[in-house]
Structure formats: C-alpha cells, structure tokens
Amino acid sequence: MSNLKPQKAHRFSFGLWCTANRGRDPFGEETRSRLDPVTNIKELGKRNVYAFNYHDDDLIPFGASLQQRNKIIKETRKVMKDYAIKCGMATTNLFYHRVFKDGAFTSHDPKVRAYAVQKVMRNMDLGAELGAKVYVFWGGREGTEVDASKTPEESLKRYRECMNYLCAYSRHNGYGFRFAIEPKPNEPRGDIFLATAGHVMAFIGTLDDPDMVGVNPEIEHSRMAGLNTYHDFAQCMEAGKLYHVDLGAQKPCRFDQDLRFGSEDIKETFFVVKLLEDNHWQGTRNFDEHPYRSEDDKGVWDFVEGSMRTYLILWEKVKRFNSDKKVQQILKSIKGKDPFLEGLLGRFTPENAAELKKRSFDPMALSRKRLPYEELDQRVQEILMGVA
Ligand SMILES: [Mn+2]
Structure with missing residues (x-):
C-alpha cells in the first residue's frame, strides 16, 4: 500500500465543531474539555488537513464584543498562515440559541427570520474575508413536531425568500460563494423540511438563481433516511449540484450517530470514495462527524487521523478495483x-x-x-x- 500519510494536496477538511465536540448528548453532559478555535485550527493544520470549516459561533462566541471578535480574527489569520490551513467553508449556527427553537428561516415571526438573515449576512462577511469558497445551509430547526403549527407550503416559501435574499447579498458583495443546502430528515426536529438530497434539488429549481445553489449531502443524514448514500451523492454530481460533501459513518435509520468515516458500511463508503476520485471531484474531502463520547481530549486527534487514513486506504482500494x-x-x-x-x-x-x-x-x-x-x-x- 502506498503512502497513507495525509497531504495538503488530498484536500481534507474538518468542521471545527467536529473536533471541538465535547461529547454532550441528550442523556449526558460533556466528557471532554473545551477546545479553543485557534488551537483547534492549529492542530488540524499540523496534521496536514487542508482546510477547516466553521459556524459563526464556533469561531466568535455568541455575543462577543467587537474587540474580542477582532482579536480572534487576527489570531485565526496568523494560525492559518503558520500552519498552511485554509478556510474551506463557512456556515451559520441557526439552531443552538433558543430564539431559533421553532425555526430560523421558517419561523412564524418575521423578527426571528430577519435576525437569522442578519446573522448569516454578518458571517458571510467574515467567511469571505477568511477565503471560504462554499457557504452551507443546514436548516436544523426548520421543521415541526406539530403539523398543525406550520404548513410545509408556507415554510418553503419563507425558506425560499431567505435563500433568494442571501444569494443576492453574496452577488451584490462579489463574494463568489457557492451555496450548498444540507438535507436531513429529522433531529433535532421531529421532521425537518428538505429531508433528502432529492428534496433539496427540487427546491433549488424554484430559486431565483439556481446555478448559485447546490447540495451538501451527508453520509450520516442520507443513511438516517435509509437511503443509498452513494446513489445520493452520485445523483447530485450528475446534476452538477454536488457543491460540498459531508463524510462520516452511520448505521441506517437511527439517531444521528456521526461516527468516524468508514467505521460503518465499508462497501457503500468505498463507492462514495470511488465516485469522488474517479470523477476528480474538485471540492474538499470534508468530514462532518464526532469522536465517540467515550473518547478523551487526546483521542480526538486519533479520530481525525483515522478518518483521513481510512479515506486514503479506500482510495487505494479504488485504484485496485479499477485495475483489477x-x-x-x-x-x-x-x-x-x-x-x-x-x-x-x-x-x-x-x-x-x-x-x-x-x-x-x-x-x-x-x-x-x-x-x-x-x-x-x-x-x-x-x-x-x-x-x-
Ligand atoms: Mn453536516
């Protein structure tokens, strides 16, 4: 087997929230200590990770002062330069704060929708400044438990209005972002709108600027819906809509497990790698997953290294398959x-x-x-x- 050491040229990326994940779940508190974003980026860079991704609140704590913000941005820029790590993708946390408890873009309250759009615009400014190429939209709270509370029709209209607004904002500022909507069938909501890659693709066709928007399919989310992830990714690619990918592992039809890449269903994962590599996919090989809750602070880096190593092993297997x-x-x-x-x-x-x-x-x-x-x-x- 050839060299399995990750290189910058492999274009691996991780979300800061993956490595900073503290192991909290609905039944238990944190099991790991806080990892500050600057150390996080540095540790990724040291391991030849090509890019990091972030939610606004991962980098700049919610409610931080302008002075704190500027200090963090300065330190981030320095660590990016020192460890040759880029910012690949930016996204917005529109799910954690209780203001978004009944949705952000699909909230009934125009003030909440306006606040959500403002939060995205502010982070788009920062993402562009840090050089992010892709902006992801995961509507974690855009859904319902009570179907009597909100109709999907009006919710989708609101969703569309916000997406059109933000596309126009990015174009107006010349940010050059490609937007990628991330589907998920449920969790944290009982039912989430835009449940699968197919739903997202149909929705994109109704936007003002469909070319600007693609899909960010995630292995775990696709398998939660009991779908074949390889087919999901492939259909997005064939439609020219694969703008970002989230790699990880998941047992089908369960809660969002966010397991380490390749740790479940090696064969389906192999075909995902084959799809990306045989087609010379231009995006980052991005992992969106969490270390086991039982893991300690040090083990987080075993999880990072293991994910990249498994990808490289599967890529070797793809070459083996192609020449067999x-x-x-x-x-x-x-x-x-x-x-x-x-x-x-x-x-x-x-x-x-x-x-x-x-x-x-x-x-x-x-x-x-x-x-x-x-x-x-x-x-x-x-x-x-x-x-x-
Ligand atoms: Mn994801």
Whole structure:
C-alpha cells in the first residue's frame, strides 16, 4: 500500500465543531474539555488537513464584543498562515440559541427570520474575508413536531425568500460563494423540511438563481433516511449540484450517530470514495462527524487521523478495483454494445421511433445473458477485505 500519510494536496477538511465536540448528548453532559478555535485550527493544520470549516459561533462566541471578535480574527489569520490551513467553508449556527427553537428561516415571526438573515449576512462577511469558497445551509430547526403549527407550503416559501435574499447579498458583495443546502430528515426536529438530497434539488429549481445553489449531502443524514448514500451523492454530481460533501459513518435509520468515516458500511463508503476520485471531484474531502463520547481530549486527534487514513486506504482500494483484471473483464462482459440501436435510442425523431417500432426483439433470448454479479460482488468484497 502506498503512502497513507495525509497531504495538503488530498484536500481534507474538518468542521471545527467536529473536533471541538465535547461529547454532550441528550442523556449526558460533556466528557471532554473545551477546545479553543485557534488551537483547534492549529492542530488540524499540523496534521496536514487542508482546510477547516466553521459556524459563526464556533469561531466568535455568541455575543462577543467587537474587540474580542477582532482579536480572534487576527489570531485565526496568523494560525492559518503558520500552519498552511485554509478556510474551506463557512456556515451559520441557526439552531443552538433558543430564539431559533421553532425555526430560523421558517419561523412564524418575521423578527426571528430577519435576525437569522442578519446573522448569516454578518458571517458571510467574515467567511469571505477568511477565503471560504462554499457557504452551507443546514436548516436544523426548520421543521415541526406539530403539523398543525406550520404548513410545509408556507415554510418553503419563507425558506425560499431567505435563500433568494442571501444569494443576492453574496452577488451584490462579489463574494463568489457557492451555496450548498444540507438535507436531513429529522433531529433535532421531529421532521425537518428538505429531508433528502432529492428534496433539496427540487427546491433549488424554484430559486431565483439556481446555478448559485447546490447540495451538501451527508453520509450520516442520507443513511438516517435509509437511503443509498452513494446513489445520493452520485445523483447530485450528475446534476452538477454536488457543491460540498459531508463524510462520516452511520448505521441506517437511527439517531444521528456521526461516527468516524468508514467505521460503518465499508462497501457503500468505498463507492462514495470511488465516485469522488474517479470523477476528480474538485471540492474538499470534508468530514462532518464526532469522536465517540467515550473518547478523551487526546483521542480526538486519533479520530481525525483515522478518518483521513481510512479515506486514503479506500482510495487505494479504488485504484485496485479499477485495475483489477477480473472486475474489468466482468464489467466488459455485462455491458452490451449495439451502435445502431444506441443511435435510434439516442434521440427521438419520428423516423427513429418508426424504425424502433418495426424492430423485433426476443425477450427470452435477451434474458439469458449472464449477469455474474455474485462473482463481481465477491471480488469487491475480497479487494476490500485485503485478499485480492
Ligand atoms: Mn453536516
């Protein structure tokens, strides 16, 4: 196996909230000490992480004075330079403070919606200053427990109004952000609007500037909905809408576990890595996940190193798959070739349709073609298990 040491060129990134996560959950208090953002960025940079991502409140504590803010920004800039780490993505915390308890962009109260938009604009100013390229929107509180309280139709209209406003704000200021909306089916709300990548893509089509907005699918969120993450990511990519990715691990249909990348469902994760690398995806290989609650302060860095190492191992496995003679021979055998029919199917014309209707097919003969998927999948398993 070639070098598994992370390099800046691998473009790995982490959210500051991942490493600063203190292990609090609904049933228990923190198990780790506070990690200040400047040390956090430094420790990531030291490990050849390419970029960090942040929510406004991760970097500048909620309610900080202008003086405190300026001091933190100065220190952040210095540590970014000293450890050659960029700011990849910025996002807004529109979920922690109780003011957002019934939503931010979808709140019934125009004052709350206005406050949310103001909070985003202020952090967009900072994100642009730090060089972030992507701005993520995760509407954690945009949802309901009580369907009688809010209709999805009016909530989506409000959501759209805020997104259109913020797109225009970014354009007006020449920030050049690409916006990425992050779907999630539930948690912390009973039901969250824009539950899956498909919901987000349909919503983007209704915005004033659809080209500016894409999707930030997350492995954990997709698996919470019981979906195939690889298919989710691939459909976003095929639509030209994969603007950011959140990598991690998750057992299907459970609470948001945010497990270390690759620690669940290696095969599906392998295909996610294959998708990104075979297509030379231009974004960062971003992890959004949490260390186990049982881990101590030091173990947080084992979690960071483990995530990147697993990615690099899976990338090696992708190269192995792509050059494996048996895999390639099976893939070749299952792909039919018929240039004439492909021409007819490629484009509707009345002539093509008439020609196609005249052709005779033998469905039983067609059905006899061998599809050796047992052999193919076993080969994938053996590559992943290290015996092929
Ligand atoms: Mn995420």
